[in-house]
Amino acid sequence: MQISQIYGSVPAVPGITVSKSEAAPEPETRRLRGSSQLNRWSRARALRSGRKLDRPTTRTLEPNRNPTVSLSPRETERETTNRLSLYPDSKAAVVEEEGVDDVGFTVAKSIYMVSDGTGWTVEHLVSAALGQFDYCFVDRGCPVNTHLFSGIDDAEKLLAIIKQAVKEGAMLVYTLADPSMAASAKQACNLWGVPSTDVLSPITEDIASHLGVSPSGLPRGASGRNVPLSDEYFHRIEAVEFTIKQDDGASPQNLANADIVLTGVSRTGKTPLSIYLAQKGYKVANVPIVMGIDMPRTLFEVNPEKVFGLTINPAVLQNIREARARTLGLISAERGNYSDMDHVREELEFAARLFAENPVWPVIDVTGKAIEETAAIVLRLYHDRKHKCTMPTISKRY
Amino acid sequence: MQISQIYGSVPAVPGITVSKSEAAPEPETRRLRGSSQLNRWSRARALRSGRKLDRPTTRTLEPNRNPTVSLSPRETERETTNRLSLYPDSKAAVVEEEGVDDVGFTVAKSIYMVSDGTGWTVEHLVSAALGQFDYCFVDRGCPVNTHLFSGIDDAEKLLAIIKQAVKEGAMLVYTLADPSMAASAKQACNLWGVPSTDVLSPITEDIASHLGVSPSGLPRGASGRNVPLSDEYFHRIEAVEFTIKQDDGASPQNLANADIVLTGVSRTGKTPLSIYLAQKGYKVANVPIVMGIDMPRTLFEVNPEKVFGLTINPAVLQNIREARARTLGLISAERGNYSDMDHVREELEFAARLFAENPVWPVIDVTGKAIEETAAIVLRLYHDRKHKCTMPTISKRY
Incomplete structure (x- = not known):
């Protein structure tokens, strides 16, 4: 033409x-109950599961x-x-x-x-x-x-x-x-x-x-292009479905079926990292670390080579939690010690002790890293440990 | 050098x-109970949430x-x-x-x-x-x-x-x-x-x-590159967290807060499509259509312009469900009519009637399409409807 x-x-x-229209503000009304340990746990969950307001x-x-x-x-x-x-x-x-x-x-x-x-x-x-x-x-x-x-x-x-x-x-x-x-x-x-x-x-x-072959010249989805979706494609979809069901410590009995298990305190990016890795075809489970709450037994029963600890600078974490509590529209009393500097530091030390007791788990500092960067590190280590090679590589066949 | x-x-x-080592097979042991409607529903959920075996x-x-x-x-x-x-x-x-x-x-x-x-x-x-x-x-x-x-x-x-x-x-x-x-x-x-x-x-x-400016020459994550993560980045993470919580019809009371609502029968790819869109910064909810089960009231209360119906060729869907039932290791009795051709056709007709009653919802045929392709179509329509322009485009500011 x-x-x-x-x-x-x-x-x-x-x-x-x-242009995105924001939904009407909905104050966080979940009530906390039980022991102070449980309170911390519920509050952490509430914070993790909340929705931002007014942002x-x-x-x-x-x-x-x-x-x-x-x-x-x-x-x-x-x-x-x-x-x-x-x-x-x-x-x-x-x-x-x-x-x-x-x-x-x-x-x-x-x-x-x-x-x-x-x-x-x-x-x-x-x-x-x-x-x-x-x-x-x-x-x-x-x-x-x-x-x-x-x-x-x-x-x-x-x-x-x-x-x-x-x-x-x-x-x-x-x-x-x-x-x-x-x-x-x-x-x-x-x-x-x-x-x-x-x-x-x-x-x-x-x-x-x-x-030594010619390209088809057909865009993805063109009517002339009739190549069926690959097994690898369906494998990726399965990984996403698995990962969603394991999010935030759900179904700890399934940890054995995960390719990768992530653990760290709230707001170290476990959920988005899990999903990012899942999209690449890995079944990921993540287990939150909450101070004073016992970790699921199965975490210590699975192959420790597939477990990864996440840590973060305390000041940065405090900032992130502060911002989260603010955007959730929580008043000071509702925030409890979630974003309290002493508490943040203590919780990270609690996590550090757990990591020290499990020296096989690599510990990745996510401070200032985008999810994509942490994902690249996790997968390099994952393939490195799996194959014990001098230069880790992620390989695929077509 | x-x-x-x-x-x-x-x-x-x-x-x-x-090389991925598969975990030991774990037969699907969930027991079904209640009415035949509930049975269908539970079975569909069991199938949706199952894990493949021996593949x-x-x-x-x-x-x-x-x-x-x-x-x-x-x-x-x-x-x-x-x-x-x-x-x-x-x-x-x-x-x-x-x-x-x-x-x-x-x-x-x-x-x-x-x-x-x-x-x-x-x-x-x-x-x-x-x-x-x-x-x-x-x-x-x-x-x-x-x-x-x-x-x-x-x-x-x-x-x-x-x-x-x-x-x-x-x-x-x-x-x-x-x-x-x-x-x-x-x-x-x-x-x-x-x-x-x-x-x-x-x-x-x-x-x-x-x-008219020079590139920094620094790879992502380089120590010299100290640009903070953007608001858009945190927005994307929030979208992923929202979307996970809304998966598979969970929390229908939150549909109003979603940017995009997907609906379709089991195995039309709602979950992986939701997650793919979430990674791009959209809050997505998905609502399964199961024949004979009432859809949540809120689906009809939200802005219909953000609802998308998914459909698929019956023979292809039957194949997918058959393969899923097989890879889950289900015996014939456990499969029920999930992958039965008459049932598949009936369920798609049930969905089609629902779509016809809600003519504002666009209906996308996902047959043979990869998630990425369906996502491109959803987002084109989404932006098209939002902006009523002649040539839909997805725009961003940096």
């Missing part, structure tokens, strides 16, 4: 951002609510020359909870991500690359907006997006499995001066030449 | 693959159990000329459950993935690119092994891996945020004839030039 053919009526692609979301309003604005190519070209005037109502749109940047949006740089599949690959790669610029994002010093367009499977939609990128002065990053679509994107971006990066073709071509 | 300096003593990197894993044994083999450079070079003899014990190692390819491993092509961070980005991208070759993987016609090396933060380890790649005739795909490491990788691969692809530098450079 020729680019010129598409010129006709191109729908505008408003720079929509995610503004970080995602913001859409800049343009008009869904059907359509621009002629001439308008597109004219407006391109005056990038900053493109969002007449952007001032209104940037009413952000923090009020940090009431002029930020107009100068934010945009990255358009386009895929003929799910779009998760381009999103992941752009997010990783943006990690190289996170020092610029502090206090929104150099704001960037990303816009993901997935399932873009015809040239008309593709070119409409590129035209919008021209208007917005955006760059285009794309994963288009269909070679003719990738060629169209390249051609249009060159023609219209849109900086663009094809992230899928180079690696696909290199792998094709390594394997 | 000069490459020649590293030659000294390079540890070998055995091509380890993941071989798809992951395989490590080819080389010797953890400390180390090779001098001369040995490395000599062995490179005779690639197929590199794994003297590989024949033993490829004893695979399916017995599909007792010669497969020696001819499998390898892809080494190297990262100075977590490695998840290169893993994701390679996996996406390999999706273009999945037609070759059917029946292991063109086997490929991938090996992920993460946290490779010094040139010595890097070059040891590249030397092993030479030996194994592997290609190297890398995400090295540190420019000097990326340059070392490129130089060594060129020198030793290892096909290689740098997947991070091109996109990082293009983004740098678009933003």
Whole structure:
């Protein structure tokens, strides 16, 4: 399809951002009872299971609510020359909870991500690359907006997006499995001066030449692509289902069936870490450490090589718990000693003694680490211990 | 650091693959009781919550159990000329459950993935690119092994891996945020004839030039990189914690607090889909549809724009349920009508009637779709409905 053919009526692609409506506040009303030990336990559970209150979301309003604005190519070209005037109502749109940047949006740089599949690959790669610029994002010093367009499977939609990128002065990053679509994107971006990066073709071509076979050129989910879901895929789903059922110390009798067992005090990230590992195909159980509460017997009966302890700097943990108690809307009396510095320190020492008594368990300090980073460490150790090799690696067969 | 300096003593990197030991079979002993409606419900829950039995894993044994083999450079070079003899014990190692390819491993092509961070980005991208070759993987016609090396933060380890790649005739795909490491990788691969692809530098450079700022050159988790975890990061963790607690119809009183509510019969993938969406920052609740059981009242009280119905082809669903019942080790009497074709069809019709009564809910056919694909569709519709735009997009601010 020729680019010129598409010129006709191109729908505008408003720079929509995610707006999440928060539910009405619901005060934490769970009543605590029993011994002070049980109180600590219940309170910890209540805190762990609570819902935040009154906390503004970080995602913001859409800049343009008009869904059907359509621009002629001439308008597109004219407006391109005056990038900053493109969002007449952007001032209104940037009413952000923090009020940090009431002029930020107009100068934010945009990255358009386009895929003929799910779009998760381009999103992941752009997010990783943006990690190289996170020092610029502090206090929104150099704001960037990303816009993901997935399932873009015809040239008309593709070119409409590129035209919008021209208007917005955006760059285009794309994963288009269909070679003719990738060629169209390249051609249009060159023609219209849109900086663009094809992230899928180079690696696909290199792998094709390594394997000596041709790529199918079909996006995931394309009708012509009829490869059944793999056993590994179903294995991953099973791992997620297992892991959910074991969360937060549930069913300690099942610890033996887990691939990995995580243990640590409240707010060391056991739950999200478990789920992250489960998505990678590992059955994970997690067992909370609460001071003065006996750990389940089965924790000491399972293979200690699969148990991992999590620890964290006391001051950081206290901050996290303080923030959690605050966002849950708990008043001081309800917080008890959950976020009390002495208590936090004591609980971490209790955990440290438990770890010392079980020296086979590696202990990972999660302070300042994202879940993804801790997951990488756990899996490196896991494979290292399983295979006793000098350079741990995670391997798969296709 | 000069490459020649590293030659000294390079540890070998055995091509380890993941081996998972399965726990001892544990027969499903839950007793069913009550009315036949309740029976169906309990049985469905038992099936949903069961654990597979006797199913071989798809992951395989490590080819080389010797953890400390180390090779001098001369040995490395000599062995490179005779690639197929590199794994003297590989024949033993490829004893695979399916017995599909007792010669497969020696001819499998390898892809080494190297990262100075977590490695998840290169893993994701390679996996996406390999999706273009999945037609070759059917029946292991063109086997490929991938090996992920993460946290490779010094040139010595890097070059040891590249030397092993030479030996194994592997290609190297890398995400090295540190420019000097990326340059070392490129130089060594060129020198030793290892096909290689740098997947991070091109996109990082293009983004740098678009933003007009320089990348930090620091891998995620590097000690010099001290950017605090973002609000968006904590928002995602909260979404995961919320979603776990809402799984499988738990706490229907909380549906109002969910961003997205999924509903469908057993084995339409509600749980893994919920978790996948939660990892992206959405609070998800899922409500199972079981024939003859009343749906929770709250499902009809929440904003119908956030409810999504899942459906599936009856024959495919019957197959999935049959396989599940089999892998759970259930005997025919225990399966009841869970995987009975008439029952499956009736239950899907029951669901279809429910969907027809709630025409605002979009209904997504998950037949043959991976969770990632269904997630992309749900989120496109979600943002489309929220913003009523002509071209749905998922946007973020950095």
